[in-house]
Amino acid sequence: MILLLCPGPALAQQADEIAYMKTVLTRIQAVSFDRNKELCGVLGRTSTGRLGTSDIHVGSYDTCLIPAFPDKLDIIATFHTHSTYSPNYASEFPSIQDIDADIANGLDGYIATPGGRLWFHDINERRVIQICSTGCLPQDPGFAKETADPSKLSYSYAEMRKLFPHH
Known part of the structure; x- marks a missing residue:
């Protein structure tokens, strides 16, 4: 159902x-x-195929350094939150820095926004895909619909660069 x-x-x-x-x-x-603060970690599978995560790392307001990859997991993706809502950030989108970090790590990524959206970054396709819209995940109590509100469910890396040329 979710994949639909x-x-x-x-x-x-x-x-x-x-x-x-x-x-x-x-x-x-x-x-x-x-x-x-942003929180982040990595997602992986154990030797028995069960899903698990690394310890959750606490970053700063607008960044989070992925913790060391645990040996007990076959790592498949990164994940992080986008902290609290601010009209000064386009926080309802994955950032170019998010995308570049996933590419550098060779891992897909999941991004949770203050509005409660869930995005997936597919590094092979170089595309971010909105898995679910506002309210799918908990929302920041201070969330307000942004001027830079995603109008599409999917963006290529090139489209993201055009939307955010100064990042």
Whole structure:
């Protein structure tokens, strides 16, 4: 059912992965909002195929350094929150820095926004895909619809560069 909300051809993520990430990000969104900081980690599979995450790392207001990759997981993606809402940031979109970091790490990525959106960055396709819209995950109590509100469910890397040329 969740995959039907995703545009385009088959994506790199699986339904169990999306459900797991929604659970993890739902749990850490409130902490991100309370601390006004991004939280991040990595998603992977154990030797038995179960999903798991690294320890959650607390970053700053607008960045989070992915922690060391744990040996016990076969890492498949990064994930992070976008902290609290600010009219000074286009925080309802993945940032160019988010995309570039995933590419550098060779990993797909999940991004939770203050509006409660969930994005997936498919590094093979060089595309960000909105898995679910506002309110899908917990929202920052101060969230207000942004001027730079995503009008599409999917953006290529080139489209993101055109939208945010100074980043």
